[in-house]
Amino acid sequence: MSQTVAFRTTFNPEKLVRPAIHQLPTYTRDGGPEEKPAREIRLDWNESPYPPSPDAVAAITAFAAHNRYPDFDAWTLREAIGRYIGAPASRIVAGAGLDNVLETLIHLLIEPGDRVIISEPTFMVYEWLVRGHDGDSVNVPLTPEFELDAEGILDAIDERTKLVLICNPNNPTGNLFDVKAIERIVAEAPCLVAIDEAYAEFAGASFLPLMERYPNLVILRTMSKFAGFAGMRVGYGVFPDALMPYLLRIMPGFCNVSAVATAAAVASLADDEYNRAVVARIVADRDALADQLRELPGVEPLPSATNFLLVRLPVADAGPVQRELAMRGIYVRHFGNPAFGMGDCLRVSIGTTEENEAFLGELEAILGARERAA
Numbered sequence: 001m002s003q004t005v006a007f008r009t010t011f012n013p014e015k016l017v018r019p020a021i022h023q024l025p026t027y028t029r030d031g032g033p034e035e036k037p038a039r040e041i042r043l044d045w046n047e048s049p050y051p052p053s054p055d056a057v058a059a060i061t062a063f064a065a066h067n068r069y070p071d072f073d074a075w076t077l078r079e080a081i082g083r084y085i086g087a088p089a090s091r092i093v094a095g096a097g098l099d100n101v102l103e104t105l106i107h108l109l110i111e112p113g114d115r116v117i118i119s120e121p122t123f124m125v126y127e128w129l130v131r132g133h134d135g136d137s138v139n140v141p142l143t144p145e146f147e148l149d150a151e152g153i154l155d156a157i158d159e160r161t162k163l164v165l166i167c168n169p170n171n172p173t174g175n176l177f178d179v180k181a182i183e184r185i186v187a188e189a190p191c192l193v194a195i196d197e198a199y200a201e202f203a204g205a206s207f208l209p210l211m212e213r214y215p216n217l218v219i220l221r222t223m224s225k226f227a228g229f230a231g232m233r234v235g236y237g238v239f240p241d242a243l244m245p246y247l248l249r250i251m252p253g254f255c256n257v258s259a260v261a262t263a264a265a266v267a268s269l270a271d272d273e274y275n276r277a278v279v280a281r282i283v284a285d286r287d288a289l290a291d292q293l294r295e296l297p298g299v300e301p302l303p304s305a306t307n308f309l310l311v312r313l314p315v316a317d318a319g320p321v322q323r324e325l326a327m328r329g330i331y332v333r334h335f336g337n338p339a340f341g342m343g344d345c346l347r348v349s350i351g352t353t354e355e356n357e358a359f360l361g362e363l364e365a366i367l368g369a370r371e372r373a374a
């Protein structure tokens with residue numbers, strides 16, 4: 001009895017949690033303004049401003065078997081994805097969003113001290129996942145032009161390096177990397193190379209065909225962006241055959257994709273016409289917004305192959321502009337880390353035409369007021 005009491009009094013959550021977790025930052029949206037603005041336009045998380053295909057919405061409405069588990073190995077979903085991308089379902093791992101597939105990949109590979117090479121600025125989840133598994137996230141930064149340093153990446157690989165993670169097109173810079181640089185890394189790296197193609201449908205480019213030639217390539221995708229599925233949480237990876245026996249041992253039960261999300265995803269993937277039209281609309285709106293931004297003095301949108309724009313402003317620090325936009329109900333992202341070379345930039349997701357116009361109008365007003373005050 002007294003032992004139990006002693007045990008209870010020494011319960012210490014801080015001690016229970018692995019040290020690696022203590023070191024991690026908390027992933028949150030930027031704090032919003034204290035007073036909630038009357039109108040809110042979310043251009044900060046690269047979501048689609050459009051709903052999923054009407055077929056997907058109808059499938060969600062018609063779905064009733066919520067009391068039943070989905071297919072055990074998500075086979076129906078994996079087959080639908082396979083048909084969509086032209087790859088065998090047996091090489092596909094699905095997940096509750098690509099974040100979940102990334103987690104499965106890191107769980108598969110990383111023991112304490114193992115290394116993963118990333119190129120910052122890039123999707124921040126990579127670093128946190130690796131560190132959370134006690135791995136070493138090794139940064140070989142992008143060049144000042146936001147290009148991949150293929151030579152530097154290959155030089156950084158050592159015997160503890162398990163994975164090179166490349167985001168193409170890259171978030172948050174928006175650009176596609178040089179094809180030859182990526183192919184060189186895949187061809188010469190003695191480890192796994194994973195290419196995160198979350199924005200592939202907007203780029204119209206993919207390294208999937210390269211999987212035929214290289215046994216060390218993984219392609220990662222999501223339905224969050226092009227198909228308007230951010231809230232549904234459906235992502236996937238296409239893996240080398242040789243890794244599948246191991247992945248099948250750690251793949252989360254049911255791939256973590258709900259039965260209703262599966263029904264929606266199957267319907268959405270079959271409605272290519274709708275998805276393509278949405279992507280074309282977002283790309284056209286992105287290019288129109290870039291043209292309009294270029295007309296503002298000192299404003300320079302960088303080339304984008306995604307559903308967002310990284311925009312350079314004529315200010316040393318774009319943080320105050322981001323906060324001013326937020327007070328006016330327009331949420332965009334700012335990456336202040338000086339090492340990223342993006343302190344003067346904002347990342348803005350492409351919204352509806354009206355939302356883009358609202359962003360443009362408010363940005364013009366804020367920059368104009370700053371100019372007059374200077």
Ligand SMILES: Cc1ncc(COP(=O)(O)O)c(C=O)c1O
Binds near residue numbers: 098
């Ligand atoms: C490059 C990249 N990878 C992965 C993800 C996560 O996608 P999902 O919504 O499928 O988890 C995102 C989302 O913003 C992303 O930008």
